[in-house]
Amino acid sequence: MSNPVNFQGLSEQEAQAQFLIDGPNELATAKAQNVWQIAWHVISEPMILLLISCGSIYLILGDWHDAVVLSGFVMGMVIISFYQERKTERALEALRDLSDPRAIVIRAGQRISIPSKQVVTGDYLVLSEGDRVAADGILISSLNLTVDESLLTGESLAVAKVAFNELATDQKHETHDRVTQLPSSEVQHHQDKSFQQVTVGAAGGDNTPFVFSGSLVVQGQGIAIVRSTGTRTAIGKIGNALAEIQEEPTRVQKETKQIVKYVALASLSLAILLAVWYGWSRTDWTRGILVGLTFAMAMIPEELPVVLTIFLGIGAWRIGQKNVLTRRIPAIETLGSANVLCVDKTGTLTQNKMALVQLVKGEHQFNCAHQKTLPEDLHEVLEFAVLASQSQGSEPMDQALQQAGQELLGDSEHLHKNWQLLQEYPLTKQLLAISRAWKNTDQNTDQNSDQNTDRIVIASKGAPEAIAELCHLSSDESAALMRQVNTMAEQGLRVLAVAKAELTSVSNGADLPSQHHDFNFKLLGLLAFADPIRDGVPAAIQECRDAGIRVMMITGDYPATALNIANQCGIDTSAGALSGTQMQTMSDAQLQQQLQHVHVFCRVMPEQKLRIVRLLKQSNAVVAMTGDGVNDAPALKAAHIGIAMGKRGTDVARESADLVLLDDKFSSIVAAVRLGRRIFDNLQKTLSFIIAAHVPIVALSFLPVMFGWPVLLMPVHILILELIIDPSCSLVFEAEQEEQNIMQRPPRSMHSSIFQAKVLWRGFWQGSSIFLMVLAVYWFTMLQGIANDEARAITFTAIVVGNLGFIFLNRSLSGNLQQTLKASNPIYWWVNGGTLIAMILILSIANLRQLFYFGNPDALHLLFSAMFAACVVCAIAIMQSVFLNTRNVSTKPSKIAI
Numbered sequence: 001m002s003n004p005v006n007f008q009g010l011s012e013q014e015a016q017a018q019f020l021i022d023g024p025n026e027l028a029t030a031k032a033q034n035v036w037q038i039a040w041h042v043i044s045e046p047m048i049l050l051l052i053s054c055g056s057i058y059l060i061l062g063d064w065h066d067a068v069v070l071s072g073f074v075m076g077m078v079i080i081s082f083y084q085e086r087k088t089e090r091a092l093e094a095l096r097d098l099s100d101p102r103a104i105v106i107r108a109g110q111r112i113s114i115p116s117k118q119v120v121t122g123d124y125l126v127l128s129e130g131d132r133v134a135a136d137g138i139l140i141s142s143l144n145l146t147v148d149e150s151l152l153t154g155e156s157l158a159v160a161k162v163a164f165n166e167l168a169t170d171q172k173h174e175t176h177d178r179v180t181q182l183p184s185s186e187v188q189h190h191q192d193k194s195f196q197q198v199t200v201g202a203a204g205g206d207n208t209p210f211v212f213s214g215s216l217v218v219q220g221q222g223i224a225i226v227r228s229t230g231t232r233t234a235i236g237k238i239g240n241a242l243a244e245i246q247e248e249p250t251r252v253q254k255e256t257k258q259i260v261k262y263v264a265l266a267s268l269s270l271a272i273l274l275a276v277w278y279g280w281s282r283t284d285w286t287r288g289i290l291v292g293l294t295f296a297m298a299m300i301p302e303e304l305p306v307v308l309t310i311f312l313g314i315g316a317w318r319i320g321q322k323n324v325l326t327r328r329i330p331a332i333e334t335l336g337s338a339n340v341l342c343v344d345k346t347g348t349l350t351q352n353k354m355a356l357v358q359l360v361k362g363e364h365q366f367n368c369a370h371q372k373t374l375p376e377d378l379h380e381v382l383e384f385a386v387l388a389s390q391s392q393g394s395e396p397m398d399q400a401l402q403q404a405g406q407e408l409l410g411d412s413e414h415l416h417k418n419w420q421l422l423q424e425y426p427l428t429k430q431l432l433a434i435s436r437a438w439k440n441t442d443q444n445t446d447q448n449s450d451q452n453t454d455r456i457v458i459a460s461k462g463a464p465e466a467i468a469e470l471c472h473l474s475s476d477e478s479a480a481l482m483r484q485v486n487t488m489a490e491q492g493l494r495v496l497a498v499a500k501a502e503l504t505s506v507s508n509g510a511d512l513p514s515q516h517h518d519f520n521f522k523l524l525g526l527l528a529f530a531d532p533i534r535d536g537v538p539a540a541i542q543e544c545r546d547a548g549i550r551v552m553m554i555t556g557d558y559p560a561t562a563l564n565i566a567n568q569c570g571i572d573t574s575a576g577a578l579s580g581t582q583m584q585t586m587s588d589a590q591l592q593q594q595l596q597h598v599h600v601f602c603r604v605m606p607e608q609k610l611r612i613v614r615l616l617k618q619s620n621a622v623v624a625m626t627g628d629g630v631n632d633a634p635a636l637k638a639a640h641i642g643i644a645m646g647k648r649g650t651d652v653a654r655e656s657a658d659l660v661l662l663d664d665k666f667s668s669i670v671a672a673v674r675l676g677r678r679i680f681d682n683l684q685k686t687l688s689f690i691i692a693a694h695v696p697i698v699a700l701s702f703l704p705v706m707f708g709w710p711v712l713l714m715p716v717h718i719l720i721l722e723l724i725i726d727p728s729c730s731l732v733f734e735a736e737q738e739e740q741n742i743m744q745r746p747p748r749s750m751h752s753s754i755f756q757a758k759v760l761w762r763g764f765w766q767g768s769s770i771f772l773m774v775l776a777v778y779w780f781t782m783l784q785g786i787a788n789d790e791a792r793a794i795t796f797t798a799i800v801v802g803n804l805g806f807i808f809l810n811r812s813l814s815g816n817l818q819q820t821l822k823a824s825n826p827i828y829w830w831v832n833g834g835t836l837i838a839m840i841l842i843l844s845i846a847n848l849r850q851l852f853y854f855g856n857p858d859a860l861h862l863l864f865s866a867m868f869a870a871c872v873v874c875a876i877a878i879m880q881s882v883f884l885n886t887r888n889v890s891t892k893p894s895k896i897a898i
Helices: 012-022 035-043 046-060 064-098 164-168 185-195 251-282 285-299 303-321 330-335 376-387 396-409 464-470 475-489 537-546 559-569 580-584 588-594 606-618 630-638 651-656 666-706 715-732 757-783 788-809 817-822 826-844 846-851 859-888
Strands: 102-107 110-115 124-127 136-148 216-228 324-326 340-343 355-361 364-367 420-425 433-440 454-462 494-505 522-530 550-554 577-579 600-602 623-627 641-645 659-661
Touching (some): 124 136, 136 164, 251 285, 251 666, 303 324, 303 330, 303 666, 324 666, 330 641, 340 606, 355 376, 355 396, 364 376, 376 454, 550 606, 577 580, 580 606, 588 606, 623 630, 623 666, 630 641, 666 788, 757 788, 757 859, 788 826
Parallel strands (some): 340 623, 550 600, 623 641, 641 659
Antiparallel strands (some): 102 124, 324 659, 355 364, 355 522, 433 454, 454 494
């Protein structure tokens, strides 16, 4: 493809001016909620509507005092809910910024990466395999470019593209292996103007020079000049259908919605029963309606939907802080269930920073780490390896070769910066080698001739077996070469072979052959590269093993290299390695049997990754799969959790994945799994707390009415309890630290519900215990003949202390008191401190006591109530610690059966 330095592109000033004209290069999408939308969503919540109804009834009764108090509390709850939803929305906005796709453009002669929404008309857009085209444009340079335009045409087959200057001058190549010649910088400005007169045609069809926003580059490379952006593109004109697409609710959200629906129906039925009973038994129907509404307020768990939104939204943001972008929220739920991690080697387990460490030519060897001067016999090996590499490529081995060339051949005549590249023969599935044909512009005079001759040199590098095929080695020579390769690979080295061919021509390469095999190649030698493992990988893999998560390495490398790296990382290699070639000969049943004990897979093609994922899923494994290429997309989609590489991954892979590793590190995957488990744990803690907190409130709203006792809880009391419950379940528990054994226990079942029996039972028995304690306090006040308003104050004090106790009781799933006391959570102490201060003020100030229908009880009675509640909480905590620790002491990750 053309070298980008031949294009100048727009200057930054021109790009900024054009951006003001074009606007952002983005389609209409589902917009984030604005402030008014959030406010309306909060006001329309069932609890707020119930409060408004209660306030209206107080107005009907002429009770302005209670109406004003309720209105004040409505404002308080709206502010708290608004703050919580706004915090979640900000977290989601941060994730949207992180997930903004990027494009490579040429500006001021430099290739730069910018957010796609900043692409403007007139930009030079650089396209590579796996990219999503950012805007509509006209190709001005191409190399073997094919594009999937199915988004616009519905055709599944990719279409071939040609550069506009080829089409205009009818200079068609006989094969797509040919490189399109670049227009020179002198005529570029004139051509840019001419492109403005060209009308971009319709999508679809082969050999057109037009590319369209949203299409995918399947193969090759190209440079296009942008003609339209945003809603002016072909996909933008389709309409605003994309704006109507809403994200599907997660499994937990669906379960919660169903539970809330059932509870709401039950509470409505009981509320009507209670209202009728009160109105009939006490002949006060207006108050009866008020009592029914109070009961509905006490029973409806309106916190659950809010909690899930906050936990999943902020959870995705927290995972983003670990350099893992969440593209699909359900992946957060699935993370805690993952029991198989299928990972790439290069760039994930290793640093993806290839360094040339060894050169071999026959019996001659050079070790780059221990020797400083490259022997003359090996100069040609490195010389032709450099010629076969991209000078400014992003491929790690190309970069390593260019660096080694400068260091080892920099002062010699073996670097040829002035040679002219005539043609490139790209790597294909059938032949894993790349060849480049150069015109030797050094004027070498033939000693036996009176004229100069032009020498065309072809340099080739690639997999040793491919180079052996190109050089037409005999079976004995190929076997000897592969023995040498295997010896090097056993040291964990990546091995390439180098070959050369020469032609004499005076026609500037116009008559070059159309394929590699038409040259008479000569084997020059071997190159060995090392890619060290990343820091922290062995520890992360050991953490996975402790957590019952099986790590499987899938790579395109040789078996010896794969096993060497696996051993360094700590992956189980006792069953050896299984190659892609061996997999081809196996039936699904045979391969499934191998998957039970083999952890290293080598020489694997992308389509074989998909087969591995499907067979693992059939064996009830929960699979997380990493990938970076276009052909990895099916495997990423098929896996329960598709994980794409953020740095070296293609747009296709990233869009097919559930998670994107922004730093490409394996340790980031493990950190995400840890956070996924923590989020699910904290959701279960919250659910237990919500159930526990509602049990005594519901019971104390129902029983006094049914048994003819004085009404204990008014709407204002439900409100203040909700002001404790809401921030506790949505903020305190979301910020709770992970359990100590979070990565020492087996993954939970993917089908396990958040509404597990043990979670529901834990909340119910905590709530029932506190209810019995509160009932005992209430009964005590009745026996002592204490006035109703004073008894209400004493009993309510016990309820508040019990609610704070529920937070403490559910901070640890294991019931570990030491961990609970030591775990840092500032929000927990703020909620406790704020609640206690509020209660002291309410019970101390006469006007505040009147607002809550409290009398002025004896201080000793209040102290007794608080201490009795605290003692019951402590007793429950001790029982939980003994019972849960006894159950969990032997919990260890179980062996995964697949």
